[in-house]
Amino acid sequence: MHTGEGVKAFFKNTFYLGLPEKETVFSFTPGMSIRELLEKNDICFKQQGVAFVIEGHLEKASYTLKDGDVVTVIPIIVGG
């Protein structure tokens, strides 16, 4: 897994995503989307039932990452 300067990603509650429980810091190429970043790191997220929240807003996997973004990965919610 690549780490370094760039996007900060807090992968909370994502034991199934193949990531550490706590914060993981990824480096990325400018213009890269969340999807591209995860796929570059061999993380098949599509079937994992996750969504992404940045600054309190739900974002799609196609969201273009910005330097310093904090991405919270959450499981999709389909009912209580």
Added chain:
Amino acid sequence: MKQGKVLRVNLTSGNITVETLSEGILRRYYGGSALASYFLLNELKPGTDPLGEDNVLVITCSVLSGLPIPGASRFTIAAKSPLTGAFGESEAGGWWAPEFARAGFIAAVITGRSPKPVYLWVKDGKAEIRDASHLTGKMTGEAEELIRQELDDPRIIVAQTGPGGEKLVRYACVLNNLKHANGRTGMGAVFGSKNLRAVAVRGTQKTEAADEVAIKELAQWFAQNWKNNAVNVRLNKYGTAHNLNSLQATGTLPTFNFRRGDFAGAEKLCGETMSDTILEKNEGCFACPVRCKRVARDETYQVDSRYGGPEYETIGGFGSLCGIDDLRVVAKAHELCNKYGIDTISASVAVSFAMECFDEGIIDTTMTDGLSLDFGNAEAVLKLVEMIGERQGIGVILGEGVVAAAREFGKGSEKFAIHVKGQEFAAHEPRGKTGVALGFALSPTGADHLEMAHDIGFADYTNALENIGILGILEPVDTMDLTYRKLRLFYNLQLTNSFNNCAGFCNLVTAPAFTFTFDKLVEIVAAATGWKTSLWEFMKVGERANVMARVFNTREGLTPADDTLPDRFFAPMEEGPLKGVSIDRDQFHHLIREYYTLSGWDENGVPTKAKLGELDLEWISAG
């Protein structure tokens, strides 16, 4: 040929008979919600007092009940609701339905009122009304123990209400094994009004499938594949509260009686924290390896683990909604509700309503037996639950539901009564998910969070979205969309969820988001019944159930004015990630009207004759 036996019990006369349903009836209605509506529309007169002798209480399993299929253990209890005065229905999983099926029945229709407290004892094709005077006032745990002792069989499964139902708390529930609740719409109060404490069942007969080998293979397939579904894995590990941090992150965790959608103490309430603190073990329903049920214990509050543990709805309700950040308190509130036999969702909203009224100066300590109802006051929460269960003090008012309580409190308190059609909200914030908002507004039972799979699962190219390509929905739909895209999503998912309520499937192991895909569900029903079926037929069954419930409500005088949300949700959220977000009232009601059109209902929300005909429901009159 598939047949189903119905147990008919007249509690006034003590007469018990058994009738057989034809395969035609079973195939039209499958069981659950649709079959219950079939009986209610045939046998319950409009205008009947829900707590009177003439209400009809229906318990329905399904054509799948008793077969070892994961997630197919649910059953329905239905009647006219004493909480809403409208269609009353609630589902529960657990172990009761398979036991009832093995006793030889698919349904029970219970009429009249017993002159004294009784319980119904059902075993292997026979039933008996037994005296329950000695159970009156007993908490559910003790009552269950006494029933099993006197019938001398620890394997008996008891579905019962508790002292709350006996005292006619309007949202009293029915519990099986003390922890699986037919929680909503006050079916426990209907039990209480009929002097019926419990239905105890024991079945030793084999439930047969058309293709036993296929059923076994499908169960094995599930066992081998459910761990490939990430959310099913999370449910296993953290229970339904696995989603709590997600709700917090998206600003949709109902807090302080829906004043806001984020709670500073959320981390202390989530499923992960429960696993690290009060969790004793996890349990499951019949034949299901996911085992998402929690069993909680705590020494400080003496939480009795016999009553299981809180689901997300209960944690959202007694937690963030009431400003409580201590899972031990939530677990105790849950235990008290299950002891008294009252719905944790309605009870927690009634408590948070009282707290907001207290905060606004509408009520004070002279009305609360000296209790200071500040948000976050754990002692007050637990005491209020006891007072509701015992119908003491302010608990008498709160036990009537928030609509009646607001009438009693006056002073503008109705704007803090968070309900639809008289039923309190489940712990979901409509301002962050418009499909849930539509579900709350349009559900025939009032605010029902299981009317459709929630929006966030379809807001991107997820596995859940992929699974509804079969329904013609191919692109993501934004969580706050209020266009035809959302209407199409809601309409289709409402039908599939409705079908689950008819077949007894659990929404948490089935499509669109979970392990059993729609194709697998078709295989299951075909193997169980021998019918050449399809998803199309499933959705028609689901629609039939929705339409019958709508007709029921129309007969009871409900109108489009009842298909709405409290004003709070049309106003901007004041704090948190959704600060400034509201539901556009005009757009929302436009979409409701378009839903009528799409559904084949007229401008008054009444199913047309053509729609009734299309669904083979000419026998009922919507007028």
